[in-house]
Amino acid sequence: METDIRFTHKTLVEQCKAGNSSSQFELYGLYVDAMYNVGIRFLGSKEEAEDIVQDSFVDAFKNLNNFKYDSSFGAWLKRIVINKSINRLKAKRIPVVPMDAHEYHLSDETPLETNPVDIKKVKLGIAKLPDGYRQIINLYLIEGYDHVEIGEILNISTSTSKSQYHRAKKKLLEIISEM
Amino acid sequence: MDNFEKHIRENAAQFDEHKADRAKLWAQISAQLQEKEKETKVIPLWRSSLLRIAVVIAVIVSVAGFVGLSMFNKNSGEDQYVSKELLEINMHYKDLVAYQVELVKKNPNLSEEDKAEFLSFMDELDTEYETLRLEMQKNLDNERVLEAVVANYKKRIELIQRLLQKINDSKKIEDDYGYTL
Structure with missing residues (x-):
């Protein structure tokens, strides 16, 4: 059972x-x-x-x-x-969400299809992210929380969590593609 | 969720690449937990399943090595349960003390005098402990002796922690300054 x-x-x-x-x-x-x-x-x-x-x-x-x-x-x-x-x-006054957080970033939600990336590169990429981007990426991708939970953890709204996450992900993919 | 996200979530385990210093962390955790409940609770181990006892012993043996084994073998028969508990308590504190004494010895911020003074205190407590241990062999069930042993260890730990606290306090300002992201 x-x-x-x-x-x-x-x-x-x-x-x-x-x-x-x-x-x-x-x-x-x-x-x-x-x-x-x-x-x-x-x-x-x-x-x-x-x-x-x-x-x-x-x-x-x-x-x-x-x-x-x-x-x-x-x-x-x-x-x-x-x-x-x-x-x-x-x-320590290290930002946990991007400084210029606002909610009007629902622009391109078209899934950015990429080839399976090397996990090692992802690790390096996350390390290179600016403060404020890293936490939300960690919470969503690695710790596996959804946006409602992330909202609670970071004390932001669900939609802010979504838009900030998408921004952070875009940034992460940029960094990785430059490697 | 796109491929990228799925890929990472599926491989999230690969992000767990670090190993914690188990002994060190546990020493500090259990010290803090015991600070709260001053008296050490004695929980009869025979209430738990055989498996649990085996796991506990495995942990102790791996940590304490042959020292633990030799002590364990001394006692047998009906004393066995009590000695397991004792062994566990004893090992726990022994580890804690040994670890912290090591820290003190290695610390470059301490003068030789301080070290010598500290170690002589430790020796005194060692002698006291030896007496208690002999007493305990005669009278294994004596709770007062047991408590005295624990108190003896606690005294040591307190001593060391105070010492370390002092060192750390003086270091802190520097550390904070050096940490920028």
């Missing part, structure tokens, strides 16, 4: 809720690398990613009783990591 993805590691999560430290260590082991990578993608620095991941796990374990299986534990934890990362960027 296929169990709902939301209940992945349910036993483990329940043991953690009861304060079992070896379960906490086990759950930590399952997610630490993934979360660390999320942190690096957003913050671009290993030290800061470590800081955020550490903080997120502490928060997650302390507030585990608020986790009610509305999503999987991994998704819940990832949101904590992302929210903390975004807040960190904002505190």
